[in-house]
C-alpha cells in the first residue's frame with residue numbers, strides 16, 4: 382500500500398504543481414525543443430506512476446515494487462488459477478492500471494482517427510480549389526495573408542494569394558520554411574498525445590496546460606528552423622503582416638493566428654531572458670521525481 386500511495390503522490394505532484402510551474406516557465410520559450418521533451422517526460426512520469434500505483438496494489442507484500450508485482454501477476458497467469466491470489470484491493474489496483482493504460486491508448490487513437498479523416502477531407506478540398514505551385518505547396522485564392530500545414534500523405538503546405546501578393550520573396554520563403562519545419566519535424570505526431578488530452582480531459586490542469594504549451598512550443602521550434610534558412614527579419618516582417626489576419630487555420634492543420642502570432646512576434650523581437658534558477662529547479666524536481674518513481678518501480 383505504501384508504494385501505491387507514494388506513486389499516486391508523485392503523479393499528483395507532476396500533474397498539479399509541476400505542470401503549472403512548467404507552463405509558467407519562461408525558459409521553454411528560449412529552448413522550445415527542451416520544453417517539449419520536458420512535457421513528454423512529465424506525461425510519462427504521470428502515466429507510469431499511476432500504472433505502477435495500481436500494479437503495486439496487486440502484491441501481497443507490505444512494500445512491493447511495481448516490477449515485482451508484474452512478476453507475480455505473470456507467474457499467476459501461467460498457473461492453474463490465474464489472478465486467484467488477488468483480494469478486493471488487488472483487483473481494484475489491477476483495474477486502475479489497466480484502465481489508465483487503455484484510456485490513454487484509446488483517446489490518442491480516437492483523436493488520431495478523427496484528425497486523419499478531417500485532414501483527408503481537407504486535402505480533397507485543396508485538390509479542387511487549390512493550385513499546386515511547387516512540391517507540396519498549394520496556393521489558395523483568399524484575400525487575407527494565411528499559411529498553414531496539413532499533415533498526412535506527405536503533407537500540404539497551404540498559402541493564400543493574399544500572402545503571395547502582399548509579401549516579398551524573402552517573407553514568403555520564411556513562412557514556407559516555418560511550415561516545412563512542421564513537416565520535417567513530424568510536429569503533428571508530437572502534438573497528438575497532448576492534443577488528445579486537451580480534447581478529452583480539459584478539466585485536468587495538466588491536460589489544459591500541456592496541450593496549449595506544446596502547441597505553442599512547436600510553433601517556436603518551426604520559427605527557429607525558419608530563422609536558420611531565411612533570417613529573423615524576414616520571418617518577423619511576415620508575422621507582423623499576418624497579425625491582423627482574422628481567419629484561423631483549420632483545426633486539423635498546424636497553424637496559428639490572433640494572439641498566438643503575437644506571442645511569436647514578441648519572442649522574435651526580444652529574446653526571452655532565461656531565469657536559470659527556474660530552469661534548474663524545475664528540471665531538478667522532475668529528475669528527483671523520476672528517480673523516486675524508478676526506485677518505487679524497480680526497487
Ligand SMILES: [Zn+2]
Pocket residue numbers: 559560563600603635636637
Ligand atoms: Zn506553425
